[in-house]
Amino acid sequence: MSLLVVGSVALDTVETPFGSVKDALGGSAVYISVAAGYFTTPIRLVAVVGGDFPQEHIKFMESRQIDLDGLQSVESGKTFRWGGKYHYDLNVRDTLFTDLNVFKDFDPKIPPGFKSSTYVCLGNIDPLLQLRVLNQINKPRLVVGDTMNYWIETKPNELMKTMKFMDVIIVNDSEARLLTHEPNLIKAAKKIIKMGPRIIIIKKGEHGAMLVTEDTIFSAPAFPLETIFDPTGAGDSFAGGFIGWIARTDDLSTENLKRAVVYGSTLASFCVEKFSIDSLRDLSYLKIRDRFHSFMDLSRFDEK
Amino acid sequence: MSLLVVGSVALDTVETPFGSVKDALGGSAVYISVAAGYFTTPIRLVAVVGGDFPQEHIKFMESRQIDLDGLQSVESGKTFRWGGKYHYDLNVRDTLFTDLNVFKDFDPKIPPGFKSSTYVCLGNIDPLLQLRVLNQINKPRLVVGDTMNYWIETKPNELMKTMKFMDVIIVNDSEARLLTHEPNLIKAAKKIIKMGPRIIIIKKGEHGAMLVTEDTIFSAPAFPLETIFDPTGAGDSFAGGFIGWIARTDDLSTENLKRAVVYGSTLASFCVEKFSIDSLRDLSYLKIRDRFHSFMDLSRFDEK
Numbered sequence: 001m002s003l004l005v006v007g008s009v010a011l012d013t014v015e016t017p018f019g020s021v022k023d024a025l026g027g028s029a030v031y032i033s034v035a036a037g038y039f040t041t042p043i044r045l046v047a048v049v050g051g052d053f054p055q056e057h058i059k060f061m062e063s064r065q066i067d068l069d070g071l072q073s074v075e076s077g078k079t080f081r082w083g084g085k086y087h088y089d090l091n092v093r094d095t096l097f098t099d100l101n102v103f104k105d106f107d108p109k110i111p112p113g114f115k116s117s118t119y120v121c122l123g124n125i126d127p128l129l130q131l132r133v134l135n136q137i138n139k140p141r142l143v144v145g146d147t148m149n150y151w152i153e154t155k156p157n158e159l160m161k162t163m164k165f166m167d168v169i170i171v172n173d174s175e176a177r178l179l180t181h182e183p184n185l186i187k188a189a190k191k192i193i194k195m196g197p198r199i200i201i202i203k204k205g206e207h208g209a210m211l212v213t214e215d216t217i218f219s220a221p222a223f224p225l226e227t228i229f230d231p232t233g234a235g236d237s238f239a240g241g242f243i244g245w246i247a248r249t250d251d252l253s254t255e256n257l258k259r260a261v262v263y264g265s266t267l268a269s270f271c272v273e274k275f276s277i278d279s280l281r282d283l284s285y286l287k288i289r290d291r292f293h294s295f296m297d298l299s300r301f302d303e304k
Numbered sequence: 305m306s307l308l309v310v311g312s313v314a315l316d317t318v319e320t321p322f323g324s325v326k327d328a329l330g331g332s333a334v335y336i337s338v339a340a341g342y343f344t345t346p347i348r349l350v351a352v353v354g355g356d357f358p359q360e361h362i363k364f365m366e367s368r369q370i371d372l373d374g375l376q377s378v379e380s381g382k383t384f385r386w387g388g389k390y391h392y393d394l395n396v397r398d399t400l401f402t403d404l405n406v407f408k409d410f411d412p413k414i415p416p417g418f419k420s421s422t423y424v425c426l427g428n429i430d431p432l433l434q435l436r437v438l439n440q441i442n443k444p445r446l447v448v449g450d451t452m453n454y455w456i457e458t459k460p461n462e463l464m465k466t467m468k469f470m471d472v473i474i475v476n477d478s479e480a481r482l483l484t485h486e487p488n489l490i491k492a493a494k495k496i497i498k499m500g501p502r503i504i505i506i507k508k509g510e511h512g513a514m515l516v517t518e519d520t521i522f523s524a525p526a527f528p529l530e531t532i533f534d535p536t537g538a539g540d541s542f543a544g545g546f547i548g549w550i551a552r553t554d555d556l557s558t559e560n561l562k563r564a565v566v567y568g569s570t571l572a573s574f575c576v577e578k579f580s581i582d583s584l585r586d587l588s589y590l591k592i593r594d595r596f597h598s599f600m601d602l603s604r605f606d607e608k
Contacts, residue, residue: 088487183392185510186528206489207511208523219512219602221523224490249608258605292607298523299603301562303596304553 001247002042002116004140005033006108006133007123007236009047009057009071012276013083013097016090018229024276025057027080028123028146031233034280035240035267036121037064038288040247044114046070046133050078050102060281069111077102090228110136119247121239124148127155127162134165142252144168144243145197146235152178164196170239172203185210186217201242201261203235203268211261218258221299223269223291230275234268237280241267241288259292266291305551306346306420308444309337310412310437311427311540313351313375316580317387317401320394322533328580329361331384332427332450335537338584339544339571340425341368342592344551348418350374350437354382354406364585373415381406394532414440423551425543428452431459431466438469446556448472448547449501450539456482468500474543476507489514490521505546505565507539507572515565522562525603527573527595534579538572541584545571545592563596570595 007029013022029047037043044067051073061068080103083096108129116138122130124146134143145166151159152175163169169192177183180191189200189212200212204222211218242264249256266288273279311333317326333351341347348371355378365372384407387400412433420442426434428450438447449470455463456479467473473496481487484495493504493516504516508526515522546568553560570592577583 090487183394184530184532186530190530204511207508208525210528217528217602218605219525219528220605221512221525221603224514224521224523226488226490226494228488251608255606256608259608262605296605296607298521299525301522301524301566301600302559303600304555304560304563 001040001118001141001250002044003036003040003119003121003243003247004044004046004110004114004117004137005029005036005121005123006046006130007032007125008080008103009049009053010080010082011053012232013081014230014232014275015085016230017086017088019275021275023081025060026082026233026276028125028236030061031236031271031277031280032121032123032240032243033061033066034064034277035237035271036244036247037066038267038283038285039241039244039263041065042067044070044117046108046110046114048072048074048102048106051075053079067114070109070114072106072109074102084232086231090231093231108133108136118250119243120144121243122146122166123236123239124151127151127159131158131162131165134162141250142167142243142246144170144239146170146239147175149175149178160195166197168199168201169197170201170203170235170242172205172235176200176202186212199257201264203238209238209261209265211257213254213257216254218261220258220261220265221295222265223295224298225269225272228272231272233277234271237271238264238268241265262292262295263288266295305344305422305445305554306348307340307344307423307425307547307551308348308350308414308418308421308441309333309340309425309427310350310434311336311429312384312407313353313357314384314386315357316536317385318534318536318579319389320534321390321392323579325579327385329364330386330537330580332429332540334365335540335575335581335584336425336427336544336547337365337370338368338581339541339575340548340551341370342571342587342589343545343548343567345369346371348374348421350412350414350418352376352378352406352410355379357383374413374418376410376413378406388536390535394535397535412437412440422554423547424448425547426450426470427540427543428455431455431463435462435466435469438466445554446471446550448474448543450474450543451479453479453482464499470501472503472505473501474505474507474539474546476509476539480504480506490516503561505568507542513542513565513569515561517558517561520558522565524562524565524569525599526569527599528602529573529576532576535576537581538575541575542568542572545569566596566599567592570599
């Protein structure tokens with residue numbers, strides 16, 4: 001089934017205790033699209049880049065069968081750049097710089113051929129822009145939205161309005177608490193359901209992820225990795241794996257949502273094993289299935 | 305199968321945002337014994353109390369079929385008292401006071417009838433005392449030990465010596481990191497295996513628990529509770545549920561260890577639902593089985 005992805009395309013400069021990269025391909029729309037591309041086609045990307053955006057990244061995305069008709073290029077401008085530094089325990093991240101550049105005036109335009117997409121994934125951008133996307137398209141089967149503490153704090157009203165049109169929201173644990181002023185994650189998820197989305201996914205980093213609906217709670221483990229090179233993009237890869245699986249199977253049953261959460265966790269676990277998007281470059285559906293099975297082994301127990 | 309439990313018997317004074325209790329029955333040996341008592345018999349407790357220890361608590365423990373032959377009573381002394389305060393998010397705890405009283409001079413004496421116990425659970429006490437227990441008994445089938453940051457910091461050498469005789473160690477995530485200076489929990493667990501115990505259980509509070517052996521990693525979810533009244537004793541209840549199930553089934557296979565971790569999580573989840581040990585007073589094996597099944601539902605997913 002078709003999937004529309006709207007978000008950022010960025011050049012990331014990242015330092016970790018294990019090394020660093022400069023101007024590496026990044027951005028929420030890229031991670032989501034590449035991750036989802038292992039499951040479904042067509043993937044339709046809407047984002048903006050500057051005239052400095054390297055042709056090799058365009059070629060890579062095209063090679064992944066990503067439809068770039070909605071990728072605006074502002075020739076006179078520079079691509080969005082983000083710089084961050086991770087510390088030894090990798091749970092703490094300092095943002096070193098955020099140069100919005102052409103992203104500052106980004107106004108998502110949905111090409112006519114993209115307007116009837118079956119599934120939509122709104123990467124972590126200004127909730128006003130997310131809403132503007134939804135206003136341009138025909139009603140999709142499912143809208144997945146991501147957000148972050150910055151928007152919760154600076155644009156709470158706009159976010160509340162946009163959330164009413166999301167079927168699924170993906171947040172991390174601290175964002176869930178910030179959004180609801182509720183420390184207990186189950187209570188927080190139930191409060192978020194009252195804000196609009198009927199499916200809440202709370203990512204908990206090394207502790208896995210949780211799916212909460214009106215009548216279900218599902219707890220997925222994190223993959224037990226001994227070496228995490230670069231956590232950048234893990235959340236977006238999760239979103240891509242999740243919606244990719246849903247779009248592939250076109251099945252919105254609770255049991256299939258659970259599988260989608262595990263596929264999200266699977267893509268996130270691959271993502272952090274190398275720098276930038278590198279580990280998502282040479283995956284295969286077979287490798288992904290193998291790790292899905294490892295997730296099963298990791299959490300399965302039976303009765304005596 | 306028989307289970308020997310050594311640890312503290314205490315009178316706890318606890319404040320939480322939901323209320324408070326004064327001089328309530330507590331202590332690691334009590335929580336472990338009461339929790340394990342739902343699974344197996346006999347439970348043999350070794351600990352110390354002062355002359356002020358209320359007779360009603362003795363009666364309660366006797367009613368739970370706990371053999372108190374090893375409970376020393378120092379008539380001239382006062383029972384160990386601990387006071388703590390939990391804050392709104394219940395993850396942060398301040399110790400208000402620790403009056404060791406008779407526990408200060410506690411020298412565990414194992415009664416002759418207790419020396420050949422099939423299973424042994426060493427509650428969180430001075431590692432030197434844990435070792436002194438092991439020196440008095442015949443080799444049991446399995447030794448489970450608990451410890452805490454205080455012993456890791458103040459008696460690291462003694463702890464290292466004692467750990468060599470433990471088959472299973474139960475720690476929480478921060479203790480695992482402190483013990484190994486390793487932020488990654490999988491690496492930390494593998495380092496602990498080199499210290500002696502072949503089975504490592506890392507408790508992660510609201511994020512569940514993890515079982516690590518040389519060739520297995522198992523991740524158990526936490527039970528999604530919306531109301532946690534009092535976290536006191538949750539870790540000890542976990543240990544009691546874990547070893548209780550093992551002693552009941554007398555099965556040390558990996559699959560059964562996984563079940564034991566879930567039974568530990570089950571008992572911990574009951575523990576925190578009321579103040580002090582109250583919720584462990586009126587459980588039944590049937591209620592425990594029901595919640596074990598809920599844990600299954602919570603984490604189970606299948607292939608398409």
